[in-house]
Amino acid sequence: xxxxxxxxxxxxxxxxxxxxxxxxxxxxxxxxxxxxxxxxxxxxxxxxxxxxxxxxxxxxxxxxxxxxxxxxxxxxxxxxxxxxxxxxxxxxxxxxxxxxxxxxxxxxxxxxxxxxxxxxxxxxxxxxxxxxxxxxxxxxxxxxxxxxxxxxxxxxxxxxxxxxxxxxxxxxxxxxxxxxxxxxxxxxxxxxxxxxxxxxxxxxxxxxxxxxxxxxxxxxxxxxxxxxxxxxxxxxxxxxxxxxxxxxxxxxxxxxxxxxxxxxxxxxxxxxxxxxxxxxxxxxxxxxxxxxxxxxxxxxxxxxxxxxxxxxxxxxxxxxx
Numbered sequence: 001x002x003x004x005x006x007x008x009x010x011x012x013x014x015x016x017x018x019x020x021x022x023x024x025x026x027x028x029x030x031x032x033x034x035x036x037x038x039x040x041x042x043x044x045x046x047x048x049x050x051x052x053x054x055x056x057x058x059x060x061x062x063x064x065x066x067x068x069x070x071x072x073x074x075x076x077x078x079x080x081x082x083x084x085x086x087x088x089x090x091x092x093x094x095x096x097x098x099x100x101x102x103x104x105x106x107x108x109x110x111x112x113x114x115x116x117x118x119x120x121x122x123x124x125x126x127x128x129x130x131x132x133x134x135x136x137x138x139x140x141x142x143x144x145x146x147x148x149x150x151x152x153x154x155x156x157x158x159x160x161x162x163x164x165x166x167x168x169x170x171x172x173x174x175x176x177x178x179x180x181x182x183x184x185x186x187x188x189x190x191x192x193x194x195x196x197x198x199x200x201x202x203x204x205x206x207x208x209x210x211x212x213x214x215x216x217x218x219x220x221x222x223x224x225x226x227x228x229x230x231x232x233x234x235x236x237x238x239x240x241x242x243x244x245x246x247x248x249x250x251x252x253x254x255x256x257x258x259x260x261x262x263x264x265x266x267x268x269x270x271x272x273x274x275x276x277x278x279x280x281x282x283x284x285x286x287x288x289x290x291x292x293x294x295x296x297x298x299x300x301x302x303x304x305x306x307x308x309x310x311x312x313x314x315x316x317x318x319x320x321x
Contacts, residue, residue: 067114237270
């Protein structure tokens, strides 16, 4: 059995050409393979499979991973509270009922709680207060995560102390370095010496705390990465939203013109959602090729997340064209 997990991290058109004969050879030798891939990359790069993976159609079974059902959301939420508050089982039931009720007519919140990773983050961030904002989005969830886990140091009890500031500096430096090391594919990990940290006492403590909090983790061979690709995408967007990195923003626009630009669309969506002002949002959109379906869809999602009906109206003629 051969498992290729998150194939989308390395998949591109060149790799597909090389991958197909290798897969055929493995199948011919009786190897069973399982690979996971995000929907967009699978549809764009591996379909139609008769053309992209010739000779393998009869051996290929597709299985879409669905989100949590309502009973599974209830079960996962109460299980989280059983670990965190074992003596107060009623808290888990009440919290689960609250998020299910709020999400009944809130598509954005429903998409969060149907995702196992995002549901775990939501429980971790809001369990203590027991209330979830009705207007919560994925970007706002990660904004809260960044505020609680990255820019806060518990022993100082502060967001402004030296270690708290150093924690954010380390994360932004990691995001910047990964961006600069990336070409067509987004690099998700690096060796610590590639990060070139200035290990002063506050930075050393900050780095250890980020590992302890689970914000950062090691892959094999001690390669450092954010604990999940979605957090890396948020960190990149947060860093790219600064006026001081407009040259790097231009590099992102250039990456979006490459054949495998879908790698960067989640970063663009996060950036358009969290950028501080409407003027800056409009400036960024003015640089984008809205004739590209992936970019157009990304801009539309971001406009909806920002509650910009005027921006959606501007997109309507293109959608109807």
